[in-house]
Amino acid sequence: MAVLVFAESLTGSIKKIAQEAVAYGYQAAQAMGTECIALTIGQADGAGDLGLYGAAKVYNVDASNDFDAQVYASILGQAANKFGADLIVFAHSSSGKSLAGRLAARFDAALVTAATSIPTVADGGLHISKGVFSGKAFATYALKTDKKVVTIAGNTFRPTEVGAAVAIESVSLDAATGRIKVKEVNTVTGAVPLPEAELVVSAGRGMKGPENWGIIEELAGTLGAATACSRPVADVHWRPHHEHVGQTGVAIRPTLYFAIGISGAIQHLAGVNQSKVIVVINKDPEAPFFKAADYGVVGDLFDVVPKLNAALAKFKANN
Numbered sequence: 001m002a003v004l005v006f007a008e009s010l011t012g013s014i015k016k017i018a019q020e021a022v023a024y025g026y027q028a029a030q031a032m033g034t035e036c037i038a039l040t041i042g043q044a045d046g047a048g049d050l051g052l053y054g055a056a057k058v059y060n061v062d063a064s065n066d067f068d069a070q071v072y073a074s075i076l077g078q079a080a081n082k083f084g085a086d087l088i089v090f091a092h093s094s095s096g097k098s099l100a101g102r103l104a105a106r107f108d109a110a111l112v113t114a115a116t117s118i119p120t121v122a123d124g125g126l127h128i129s130k131g132v133f134s135g136k137a138f139a140t141y142a143l144k145t146d147k148k149v150v151t152i153a154g155n156t157f158r159p160t161e162v163g164a165a166v167a168i169e170s171v172s173l174d175a176a177t178g179r180i181k182v183k184e185v186n187t188v189t190g191a192v193p194l195p196e197a198e199l200v201v202s203a204g205r206g207m208k209g210p211e212n213w214g215i216i217e218e219l220a221g222t223l224g225a226a227t228a229c230s231r232p233v234a235d236v237h238w239r240p241h242h243e244h245v246g247q248t249g250v251a252i253r254p255t256l257y258f259a260i261g262i263s264g265a266i267q268h269l270a271g272v273n274q275s276k277v278i279v280v281i282n283k284d285p286e287a288p289f290f291k292a293a294d295y296g297v298v299g300d301l302f303d304v305v306p307k308l309n310a311a312l313a314k315f316k317a318n319n
Contacts, residue, residue, distance in 0.1 A: 072095075230245075257278050
């Protein structure tokens with residue numbers, strides 16, 4: 001019996017989402033009375049450090065970093081059998097969700113996506129909770145199949161050091177041949193992926209046009225934050241679609257979320273309402289977003305944001 005964690009390294013190195021997945025796997029293994037095993041595929045710089053976050057062993061399969069869901073699912077299926085994994089853990093990323101569904105179907109296993117709780121052992125299975133109804137409630141699922149599959153919500157299980165770095169062991173597994181040929185991959189570089197971002201500065205139609213986005217980027221730069229936008233902004237091509245957050249875009253759970261010039265439609269709130277702290281800046285005191293805000297500023301964003309940025313820059317310079 002073991003907990004198997006797929007530690008993503010699609011860019012050739014271990015990222016925060018892999019550390020979070022291992023941290024979750026370790027806590028799950030503690031609850032289940034077993035050990036956490038991390039599996040990397042292809043180049044995975046820094047994989048040995050996963051031992052710091054609870055991986056008892058880290059294995060690597062020599063394969064391409066070019067993601068192919070069919071190939072990776074085949075490798076992970078074999079690994080789950082080889083290591084006797086009862087629970088298989090993925091990050092709730094695009095690749096993690098793709099693999100989790102395939103593995104659940106392969107093993108006829110129970111699946112919980114975007115989990116927000118560590119499993120508890122009860123009634124001959126595992127109980128795991130997740131947000132439902134756009135985060136307005138929580139549901140607890142009882143997983144009683146032989147194998148269980150879970151993806152974990154980003155920025156929920158923070159990696160903390162509980163062990164020491166371990167040696168990486170190679171494991172040979174026969175990967176299936178993929179039937180899909182990828183002709184081109186366009187990757188956004190130089191920015192923190194929104195699901196991983198701790199700080200996010202987002203703006204909406206209140207910006208009046210793409211030419212005004214400089215003040216948002218300046219504020220994000222001062223904070224070291226990622227930038228995001230509402231759906232209408234992405235739809236009219238003021239900002240790229242990968243920055244669209246909300247129910248129909250990217251769901252995020254940052255520590256701090258700035259909503260600037262965004263009214264707060266329910267579809268947008270559904271994708272950001274798990275943020276730990278929400279700050280709203282809007283000139284309309286009746287904007288729905290204020291009901292979800294931890295802090296709110298009623299004022300013209302073109303006056304408030306530059307002053308806020310200047311104050312933050314001064315504070316950083318003096319500390």
